[in-house]
Every structure is written in C-alpha cells, then in structure tokens.
Amino acid sequence: MCFSLSCASHHPITCIIPPHMLRVLALRGDESTARMARSLLKQTEKLRDERNEHATTGPGPHGDFAGLEAQARSDDGSLCCPDRRIHDGEFKAALPGRLLRQEGDPSAGDRDVDLAYDGAGDVFSLFAEEYGRNSLDGAGMPLIATVRHRRNYNNAFWDGSQMAYGTGDGQVFRTFLELSVIGHEMAHGVIQHSGGLIYENQSGALNESIADVFGSLALQRRLGQQVHEADWLVGRGILGPGINGTALRSMKAPGTAYADDMLGQDPQPWHMDQFLTTSDDNGGVHINSGIPNHAFYLFCNYVGGRSWELPGRVWYRALQRLNNPMATFADWADQTMSAATDLAGPGSFETVLLRRAWKLVGIGI
C-alpha cells in the first residue's frame, strides 16, 4: 500500500459542507444545486463508512494544513506515487477505451499516450508535493485518461471520474495534450472533490478560473519558472496552424489570447466593469473567469518568485475552506484573504498585496 489509512479520515469533503446543510440544499436548492448536494451526501456517507471501517487503524486528528500534507505521504514519510492509467479511445466516444500504459510501464512509444502519462504525473506531483494532496480526490484515486477521444474532436474534459482528450481536427485545434490543459482538466477533478462549484454563472466561472490557475501552476513548476518568466497562457500552442492566436486564454492579459476570423476575438474581461451577462457557455463560465484569473496573476506578480508556492497555497487552501458551491467572485476573494491571513499572518505584506490585486479587478474586500 502506498498510503496510510489516514487519507480516509481527512478527506476534504468531510470538512467542507456539513451533512445537515447538504440535506437542506438537496431539498430546497434549485435543480443543479440539489443534484450536487445529493451527490456530495452520497460521497460523505461512503467516506463515513470507510472511516468507521478504519477507525482503529487511523491516527488522531491533525492540524488543518499539516493534516492535508500528511495525506500524500506513505507510512515511511516519503511522498508517494500516482496510479496512472492511459487509454486509447481509438477515435470512438466510449470511455475509457483500451488500456495502453499504466503506472510503472515504460514509454509506450506513442506520443499522445506518453504526454498524457507524463502530464498526469506532473499534476499529481504539484498537488502532492506542494499542497499535500493525494490525487484528485485526496484519497489516492487512479488518474484515468483517454487520448484520441472521438474523431477530429475539438475538446478535452473531465467527466467526473476521468480525463478525455481529443486530437483536434487539425484546423481549429492541433492537440489538447499540453500541460496547462492537462492540469486544467485534472483541477476540475480536485474542485469536484473539494466540495464543488456549480458550473454556471459566477460559481462556474470560479470553477473555470481555479482550473486555469492550477493548470498554469503545473506548467510553471514543470518549467521551474519565476512569475516574470512565465507566459501565463492556458493552452499555448494547441490552436490550429490557420488560427490567429497563441492560446485559449491569457491570465496576464485576458482578452488577448486570440483574434481570428473564425473564432472571433478572445472575449475574456479582466475587470468587473466588463463582466459579461450571457446565457451562452453556462453563463459565460469560460469568459468571466478572466477576472479571477487576472486577480491571481496580479497577486503572483506582486509577491514575486514561484507562483505555485505561497500564491498557489493560498488558492489551494481557499478551495479547501470555501464551503459554498454557489460562491460568487466576492465570496471567493474573501476566502482567499482568509487563507492568506492564515498562511502569511494578519496584516502581512502578502495580505495587503492580495487585497490590492482583487481591488484592481473591481472586487473590494
């Protein structure tokens, strides 16, 4: 066994939304909220059963962050291992497809498979080594991915239990196997297992933004980049050769990633004054995410150094403490302030810089 049984007793979900609140949400929430509440209740019940099962073997309670860090460590204290399983979709829609490479296997000699395998390892390592998280669910779940999903498929997604990557059609997209994209999709899994953020309007845009943040941090950490060395692009190089654009999104300069006859102009705002109210794209989740994305970039820029360190820890801690699947941008900003205060101290330079970053995008805290 890689991991101690303490994982089960510190699953983030158990700390996020109290069951009584979930039951109220399941009864009184609108359709999507009620669905999420029912799903979380099921997971909570499962975890309670697991915890009871292991009650005699688990250690006592940890302090918050120390406890989280302990999750990704094996009994001998060393950081433990991902469990990657990369499948070939063979251009069909059924998931997960044919298993081509699993943990410990040598390179498959298949570029897509190897990129998915290595990328999953980098993202696992970010969450485990920097934030003490054992895989996407905090309890060592396998990292299942399918490459070559569907034919000419212009998308990548997290389906609730695995990642899937299309090849692109060669015109609009040329690939989706790029580390910030892989990190983005895997971060959706982390968000889901951290209490979730309902995928519409502001909470949906936060879901998207947090996925972009950890996708970008996975890439920056892989490249060993300081804040000023990073390009802060999500999906750099994945657009097709005929598309006038460099990436899907820019966290440094939202709205500038592409300007193309076919795709139009990158619609992302960076300030609340340009917040877009729309019914498309689940209420503009990939559009308005530019605002919290830019706040994170500004915070990193002010702090300097490696962004996956203090800024990443602040964002990760805020996600674990959010406790609100319907959070607004203002709720999230407040939560990041609490996390920064916990980690850097009340009245610290870092908390002042964070407040300034949020203010610059039009969110006062």
Add this chain to the structure above:
Amino acid sequence: MDAIAGGCIAMIIEIAAQGGIGGFAAPNLNKRIDVDQQSTQLRRELCKVFGPEQLARLARTPCNACADRLIYRITIIQGSAAPRNFTLREDQLPAQMLDLLDQF
C-alpha cells in the same frame, strides 16, 4: 415497414456546437444532415436516435460533471412541420450517437 417510413421522411438535422474547454462556438462542428441523402443503414440509424421524442428524453438527463462539455443545439426539420429545437450537452448523448455524429 421500416423506421424510415415510420415518420422520418424528409428529415433534416442541423447541429451547432459551442462550449468546451475554449468556451467558444466551434464552427467546424456545425453540421447539416439531410437524412434522405444517406445510405439506407445510416438513414435507419439517424431516424432511430434523432427522433424528437428521443432527443427530448435525453435533454432531461441530469448533469453530474459538466465542466468543459460541448453543448449541441440540434434542430430537427421534418416536412412542413415547424422545426423543433433541442439543447443537449455531449454527456447527455450516448456514445453510439456521438460516433454516428462524428461520421459527418
């Protein structure tokens, strides 16, 4: 009497996609399928899975993990009847239906 004669004559299926990880409309995923122009086997399959009742049922499937999913806006035009519009996320469509779509 096969499925085609069972109410699928002169059916046109228009499909536009948007969303996904990029969040934008993917123009290359706009399709128009004239069912009458397809081979007998394809016509049967299309009639079977793109019937308005079938689409309406699929559209009610709840979403468990919707992040980055494509959204299809499907219009069924049948004879002189008013076009019927459906909005479905790709996770609401069975794999066989997606494979069928990918043939066009």
